Amino acid sequence: MAADRDSEFAEYMESRANVMRRTAYLLCGDWHRAEDLVQIALTKIYVAWPKLNRNGSVDAYSRQVLVRSAIDESRRAFRRRETPVDALPEVAADARRLDEAMDVRKALAALPAGQRAAVVLRYWEDLSVEETARAMRCTQGTVKSQAAKGLAALRKLLSHTEVFDNPADKTVFEEQR
Amino acid sequence: MNREFRDGDIRDLLGGALDTEPPMNIDRAAVIKAGKRSLRRRRVAAGVGVAAGVVAVALGATALAGPTALFGGPDLGPADSGPKITGTAPPATETTRPTAATTPMTNRTAPSLAAVARLPLNPEDGQSGRLRAIYEAAFTSVRPLPHWADLIPSNPKFEVVDGRLRLLAELKDSQGIGEFRIEVAKLAGPGTERPCGTQSSGKVDAITCEPLDFGEVPGGRLRAVYSVVTSGSYIKNVMTLTRPDGIEITASSTNQRIGGAGGHSRSEPTLTKANLRDVVMQPAYAAW
Numbered sequence: 001m002a003a004d005r006d007s008e009f010a011e012y013m014e015s016r017a018n019v020m021r022r023t024a025y026l027l028c029g030d031w032h033r034a035e036d037l038v039q040i041a042l043t044k045i046y047v048a049w050p051k052l053n054r055n056g057s058v059d060a061y062s063r064q065v066l067v068r069s070a071i072d073e074s075r076r077a078f079r080r081r082e083t084p085v086d087a088l089p090e091v092a093a094d095a096r097r098l099d100e101a102m103d104v105r106k107a108l109a110a111l112p113a114g115q116r117a118a119v120v121l122r123y124w125e126d127l128s129v130e131e132t133a134r135a136m137r138c139t140q141g142t143v144k145s146q147a148a149k150g151l152a153a154l155r156k157l158l159s160h161t162e163v164f165d166n167p168a169d170k171t172v173f174e175e176q177r
Numbered sequence: 178m179n180r181e182f183r184d185g186d187i188r189d190l191l192g193g194a195l196d197t198e199p200p201m202n203i204d205r206a207a208v209i210k211a212g213k214r215s216l217r218r219r220r221v222a223a224g225v226g227v228a229a230g231v232v233a234v235a236l237g238a239t240a241l242a243g244p245t246a247l248f249g250g251p252d253l254g255p256a257d258s259g260p261k262i263t264g265t266a267p268p269a270t271e272t273t274r275p276t277a278a279t280t281p282m283t284n285r286t287a288p289s290l291a292a293v294a295r296l297p298l299n300p301e302d303g304q305s306g307r308l309r310a311i312y313e314a315a316f317t318s319v320r321p322l323p324h325w326a327d328l329i330p331s332n333p334k335f336e337v338v339d340g341r342l343r344l345l346a347e348l349k350d351s352q353g354i355g356e357f358r359i360e361v362a363k364l365a366g367p368g369t370e371r372p373c374g375t376q377s378s379g380k381v382d383a384i385t386c387e388p389l390d391f392g393e394v395p396g397g398r399l400r401a402v403y404s405v406v407t408s409g410s411y412i413k414n415v416m417t418l419t420r421p422d423g424i425e426i427t428a429s430s431t432n433q434r435i436g437g438a439g440g441h442s443r444s445e446p447t448l449t450k451a452n453l454r455d456v457v458m459q460p461a462y463a464a465w
Contacts, residue, residue, distance in 0.1 A: 006209055009209065009212075010205055010209070013203075013205055013208065014205075017201060017203055018201060021201065021203075022195050022198070025194075025195065025198075026191055026194060026195070031198070031199050035201075035202055035203055038203060039203055039207075039208060039211070042203070042208045042212075043208055043211045043212045043215055044215075045212075046208065046209060046211075046212025046213075046215075046216075047212055047215050047216055047219065049212075100193055101193050101194050101195075101196040101197060104190055104191070104193050104194040105194045108191075108194060119187070119191075120191065123187040123188050123191060124188060124191045124192075126188070151187070154187075154190075158190075
């Protein structure tokens with residue numbers, strides 16, 4: 001019985017850990033914290049695995065845990081400090097894309113946790129308003145207002161940057177302001 | 178521009194923030210180990226929670242039913258709604274206990290079942306030892322028993338019932354075996370003595386209540402009530418003494434074994450009124 005749980009959970013973890021970590025990163029803006037969040041979520045998923053697996057609600061639960069943990073963490077003052085690391089990530093990328101990614105990350109980091117979660121879940125995870133509300137444990141109206149405010153803030157923060165390769169894309173954002 | 182395009186555009190924008198994704202460092206075995214640890218903690222917490230719940234309920238019951246409610250069930254049964262009382266004693270004078278009845282009494286009310294509970298006491302307990310010493314002194318030094326008597330079993334039981342320290346034993350003499358009890362309690366205040374006959378449980382045919390005055394002692398008078406409870410062939414002699422210091426001592430003797438085992442083994446209780454007087458008049462009693 002325990003072996004079944006372990007093997008099923010391991011299979012799920014293999015397939016979903018990377019996706020979860022990306023979502024966690026967008027929620028918190030730090031890869032190390034993202035891994036912490038994913039680990040917290042996976043541990044909770046393991047504990048509730050039989051029920052979640054039976055109900056087919058593993059992904060929804062994992063998103064809920066990630067969002068709740070990220071929002072809780074963001075409220076802790078010590079987490080707001082930068083976390084020093086020994087080495088820079090060894091990732092090759094061209095300078096322009098790195099600049100763009102940095103701009104987006106800065107813009108995301110400037111959003112309040114609730115707005116960031118609403119934007120990430122709605123537009124990155126592609127969840128409906130209803131699903132996002134369940135994950136954030138709030139009303140659908142709150143999701144709509146948080147997502148709208150988050151998008152507006154992102155547009156404002158990115159409007160003066162060169163994030164968009166295609167100027168038409170930037171026009172789209174400008175139209176929504 | 179339609180909405181799909183705009184949502185997709187935002188998704189691309191968010192995806193752009195992930196360009197510098199480092200390799201994954203999450204250890205699968207560590208996650209599973211942490212999960213198992215969490216499961217264990219939950220199970221332990223659940224066990225502790227259940228135990229705490231039981232304790233809370235027990236404490237609640239104790240708060241409602243008295244300090245010994247944790248450890249036992251009801252002691253006193255409901256009295257018959259209309260026992261026949263045949264009084265032989267003179268009218269009571271200056272006593273808070275119900276006066277001796279010379280006419281049949283009706284509608285006697287038994288004490289509440291819910292308020293009585295039982296706590297077994299270790300015979301090695303200091304209170305048990307003192308009570309046993311008094312008990313033995315009463316039989317060896319004061320007045321000879323009507324028939325040669327012995328303790329069966331040799332070690333009496335001790336318990337606290339509804340706040341009353343109790344010794345419970347069986348006395349054997351040449352006529353058979355009978356139950357014997359001593360109960361010691363500290364009264365809450367004047368007028369809180371148990372009414373005559375409330376020590377009896379089950380169906381009672383008759384109770385006689387005789388008030389007694391054992392004279393003056395420092396602090397006040399020694400007052401007592403002697404009662405005889407009968408129910409069919411069952412007979413119980415009860416002597417209850419109330420001291421000026423608020424200690425109430427009740428000694429009783431019956432003509433059957435503890436719990437009525439084997440029916441009535443003798444025609445009369447082992448101890449007489451005079452024997453019971455000697456028992457309750459011992460000066461060393463202390464309340465629980």
